[in-house]
Amino acid sequence: MHLGQWLNSLGLSFVSPNLSIRTYAICILVGIVAATVLTNERLKARGAESGVVLDVALWxxxxxxxxxxxFHVVTHPDDYFGSAEKMLHILFIWEGGIAIFGSLIGGAIGVYIGCRMTGLRFWTFADALAPGLLLAQAFGRFGN
Structure with missing residues (x-):
């Protein structure tokens, strides 16, 4: 059993026995927080207002x-298309099925929108984000 399998086997139950928060989700959340904090510090060093990264992260x-x-649904069509019941499972993200490539594409669109809303230059933000994005990916991989 490798580290990711072991971490996933540690499913933590909160609120009720029917709600299970998987270790993978916690690792992703830790990665998002770490990337946000690091990006905020790098943007502040470039003269940006403290906390502006949160405005972009909301997108x-x-x-x-x-x-x-x-991205996961498109790359695994047999799992989601063919019957109405299967198509409903497109919405069941808690059953698993996310892809980093789609996250990068969707996140980049969100960063672009967030930068437009806050007046930040996209490439300046992307430069500040790059190390944090790698850090977030590393945390996410622990749970995978």
Whole structure:
């Protein structure tokens, strides 16, 4: 059993026995927080207002999650298309099925929108984000 399998076997139950928060989700959340903190520090060093990264993250994180799910569904069509019942499972993200490539595409769209809304230059933000993005990927891989 490798580290990712072991971590996934540690499913933690909160609130009720029917709600299980998987270790993989916790690793992804830790990665998002780490990337946000690191990007904030790098943007502050470039003269940006403290906390502006949160305004961008409000766009990037949800669109990244949506993009990750869409990419998974498109690359695994037999799992989701063919019957109405199967198609409903497109929405069941808690059953698993996200892809990093889709997350990068959706997240980049979210960053672009967030930068437009805050007046930040996209490439300046992307430069500040790059190390944090790698850090987030590393945390996410622990749970995979």
């Amino acid at each position: 990037a994180v949800p669109l990244g999650i949506i993009g990750a799910r869409i």
